Amino acid sequence: MKYFSTRGQKEGISAAYAIKQGLASDGGLFMPESIPSLSLDKIKELCKEDYARRAAYILSLYLTDYTYDELLSDCVEVYGEDRFPGGAAPLVKPEDGISVLELWHGPTSAFKDMALQIMPRLLSRALEKTGEKRTAFILVATSGDTGKAALEGYRDVPGVRISVFYPVDGVSRIQKLQMATQAGDNVFVTAVRGNFDDAQNGVKRIFSDTEAAKKIDAGGCFLSSANSINWGRLAPQIAYYVSAYCDLVSRGELALGEKMNVCVPTGNFGNIFAAYLAREMGLPVGKFICASNKNNILSDFFRTGRYDRNRAFYTTMSPSMDILISSNLERLLYLLAGSERTAGYMKKLSTEGAYSVEPDVKEKLDASFCGLFADEEKTAAAIARSFKEDGYLCDTHTAVALSCAREYIETTGDRTPMVVASTASPYKFASNVLRSIGGPAPEDEFAALDELEKKSGVAIPAGLASLRKKEVRFDRVIDPADMLGEVYSEMGI
Numbered sequence: 001m002k003y004f005s006t007r008g009q010k011e012g013i014s015a016a017y018a019i020k021q022g023l024a025s026d027g028g029l030f031m032p033e034s035i036p037s038l039s040l041d042k043i044k045e046l047c048k049e050d051y052a053r054r055a056a057y058i059l060s061l062y063l064t065d066y067t068y069d070e071l072l073s074d075c076v077e078v079y080g081e082d083r084f085p086g087g088a089a090p091l092v093k094p095e096d097g098i099s100v101l102e103l104w105h106g107p108t109s110a111f112k113d114m115a116l117q118i119m120p121r122l123l124s125r126a127l128e129k130t131g132e133k134r135t136a137f138i139l140v141a142t143s144g145d146t147g148k149a150a151l152e153g154y155r156d157v158p159g160v161r162i163s164v165f166y167p168v169d170g171v172s173r174i175q176k177l178q179m180a181t182q183a184g185d186n187v188f189v190t191a192v193r194g195n196f197d198d199a200q201n202g203v204k205r206i207f208s209d210t211e212a213a214k215k216i217d218a219g220g221c222f223l224s225s226a227n228s229i230n231w232g233r234l235a236p237q238i239a240y241y242v243s244a245y246c247d248l249v250s251r252g253e254l255a256l257g258e259k260m261n262v263c264v265p266t267g268n269f270g271n272i273f274a275a276y277l278a279r280e281m282g283l284p285v286g287k288f289i290c291a292s293n294k295n296n297i298l299s300d301f302f303r304t305g306r307y308d309r310n311r312a313f314y315t316t317m318s319p320s321m322d323i324l325i326s327s328n329l330e331r332l333l334y335l336l337a338g339s340e341r342t343a344g345y346m347k348k349l350s351t352e353g354a355y356s357v358e359p360d361v362k363e364k365l366d367a368s369f370c371g372l373f374a375d376e377e378k379t380a381a382a383i384a385r386s387f388k389e390d391g392y393l394c395d396t397h398t399a400v401a402l403s404c405a406r407e408y409i410e411t412t413g414d415r416t417p418m419v420v421a422s423t424a425s426p427y428k429f430a431s432n433v434l435r436s437i438g439g440p441a442p443e444d445e446f447a448a449l450d451e452l453e454k455k456s457g458v459a460i461p462a463g464l465a466s467l468r469k470k471e472v473r474f475d476r477v478i479d480p481a482d483m484l485g486e487v488y489s490e491m492g493i
Ligand SMILES: *Cc1c(COP(=O)(O)O)cnc(C)c1O
Pocket: 110, 111, 112, 145, 146, 228, 265, 266, 267, 268, 269, 270, 271, 272, 320, 321, 397, 423, 424
């Protein structure tokens, strides 16, 4: 299987190179030359397997330069009980018609663990497979959860260093502490003045700076990404939709071949695009509900066919979705419109901040996607409703999706069983969760954790409980313009 840029560069490369490189040199994202197929018979077989085996099989279809045994041994290692107590992607059913796919049982209580626990191993093998001698320097812009999950995944992995930049006012206090107290000898964490897009654009600038690349190369390093633009981040995510489907079939909630719908709280469009790929492989899925918060650029896009980032940016209680440029949307556009038009859209996006897709593309979008959004009020109401009616506590991001899923079902009458992706533990956003269920929310976030534990009767995840005793290691705040200099100094060049 070869990988090609979404912007039309002719040369294809292997999965190992795509994972090592992150972004294509024409600025595009890597996509497989074809989408492998997944038959109903195979799905039936996977129903009997555990999560690690389901994931290893899906990965083996895409990463053909890795052996199945390599992938299986990595998946068994990361998706086991010690890293994901209670299972990697359990499916629970708090209310009629809606199942919730809990993707946050990993080490950092965020769904990004699902990909970021396995990706360092894929990269490590990629360095070996490509005979790489330089140090891989992972550069990450995060709106909160990615940073911690990446730091935890890459820490002390030989041959790799990782540097994380986060917007100084764009993450919760707990998220900040999770990153600032990160252990490991190969990790760097820096706050950037501005919002997530400022941090992400800073990282993108460094990646596309050819002068910097020469200097970095001479210094014995090369840049690689852990953001969801990296194929190694995206591919592992396909598996949990296959897994959710298998679980629905195993429980008799779906007959093999019957469709489910999927609703995903969306930021960078990685998670929902993985679901789309699963369907393109053959997984029976009807509609994809793309759920946004008050930053509703995607629901506007799906409604109108025009993507327009010239708008206000809001800081919400679901900060991992506070995004105006959803990078992985480019991969969907590439599949629907081809590389030439995609390159054109992306050029317009960078020069004018907006682009419109043609009617044929809009029609294809309509056939699969429905974009909805929940503002702050609806988000809080969704948390309250689940807690009061079903005794189910969800985080703010999951609440955005639950709100949109219910709205979709009520307004369309489509009763296809709905799977809602749940992307963070409620404890990661304890104050807002408490406020939403009508409790007093203590100023102090740790007091909020205790309060939430009392209210819900669910234990605080170990990684969060231990935070209050940890020492802060990283407290630097810089301007976006100084990010490259920061990277040089971290590399010691
Ligand atoms: C990253 C994240 C999202 C958005 O996922 P994308 O793949 O970027 O669309 C949603 N919720 C939480 C909690 C996240 O950390």
